[in-house]
Every structure is written in structure tokens, then in C-alpha cells.
Amino acid sequence: MAQISLQKLEADLASLTDNFANLVRSARIADESDEAKRPSERRVPGDMMEVLAEKVVAGGQSLLRTVAELKRRALLADAAAANSAVAERSERYSSAAGATNAALRTLRDEVASTVQELEEHYYSSKHRRPLEPDGRGGSDSALTELYKTALDVPQA
Structure with a gap:
């Protein structure tokens, strides 16, 4: 189960970096030749950038969900630490009861x-x-x- 989560984490991270790289590649600085084009033609690259930005945001959210799930599993799986804490408290309360x-x-x-x-x-x-x-x-x-x-x- 942890292996699957780690694979999902790697896939989400790869998707996020690919989408960010595509977003950076699609960004371009406007020059004088772009001003001569019609506004509808200039809007197409902007739409593509919006789609890529949404993909980056969705990839980030998916990555955050996966990290949160891994943290939750790590906390729940740490039974040894929880058991030792319970034993320590039990001993402390037993000695207090004896006193x-x-x-x-x-x-x-x-x-x-x-x-x-x-x-x-x-x-x-x-x-x-x-x-x-x-x-x-x-x-x-x-x-x-x-x-x-x-x-x-x-x-x-």
C-alpha cells in the first residue's frame, strides 16, 4: 500500500513538473509583430496558458492530497511509539496512585x-x-x- 502511494507521489510530481515546464515554454514576451495580429489570434496562446496553469494547480492539489495521506498513514503506523507512550503514562499514574x-x-x-x-x-x-x-x-x-x-x- 505504501509502495502504491509512493508511486502515485512520483507520478503526481512528474505531472506537476511537466505541466509547469509546458507553462513556461508557452509563455512568451509580446513583441511589435504581435500587436499587428488580431486580438482573437492572440487569445489562443492565452487560453493554452490558462489550461496549463489549471493543470499545474490540479497537479499541486493532487500532490498535496497524496502527501497528506502518506502523513496520516505514517502517524497511524507508528504503533510502537504509541504503545511506549501508553506504557510510560500507565507507569507514571501507577506510581502516583501508590504514593x-x-x-x-x-x-x-x-x-x-x-x-x-x-x-x-x-x-x-x-x-x-x-x-x-x-x-x-x-x-x-x-x-x-x-x-x-x-x-x-x-x-x-
Whole structure:
């Protein structure tokens, strides 16, 4: 497939150079003898130059399309570079996830020790509320439940 595109590229380039060479050959400088001719006779070479110029433009457009197609194929065919970029990003994100998990574990441990210290301070405080008449700890049970919830962070 690439060989066909390269052959088309060479053919388009050859056509473009041939049409440009013909356009240059057909261009001529007007001299005094041309002024004596009728305008209709002078118009024929101008029409031929317009046709050759249109062929040069069409050849250039075809060449640009072929080059764009070759570039697109080169980008799509570079799978090795794309795979290595994906692997590099994956490794970078994995290491970032590991660092984040470690930071979260450290934070969880610090919060757990701080909550435990606060509980000890609360239970030893003279401002502690007495037990409810039904035997429940009232706010103590809520604090214990909150403490358990805080420690229920899933392990990574």
C-alpha cells in the first residue's frame, strides 16, 4: 500500500513538473509583430496558458492530497511509539496512585491516633456526661460509632 502511494507521489510530481515546464515554454514576451495580429489570434496562446496553469494547480492539489495521506498513514503506523507512550503514562499514574495510597494510609493512622487520644482525654475528663437512664452511652456510643467509621477505610 505504501509502495502504491509512493508511486502515485512520483507520478503526481512528474505531472506537476511537466505541466509547469509546458507553462513556461508557452509563455512568451509580446513583441511589435504581435500587436499587428488580431486580438482573437492572440487569445489562443492565452487560453493554452490558462489550461496549463489549471493543470499545474490540479497537479499541486493532487500532490498535496497524496502527501497528506502518506502523513496520516505514517502517524497511524507508528504503533510502537504509541504503545511506549501508553506504557510510560500507565507507569507514571501507577506510581502516583501508590504514593496517594501511602499518603492516605499515613493520614488514616494519624487520624486514628488523634481520635484515640481525644477519647482518652474525654473519658478522663470531669465534663463527661453521665450515662443515659436506658444504659446507653448517649454521645459516647455516637463517638464510638464515629471512631469505628473512621477506621473502616479500605486497605489498598
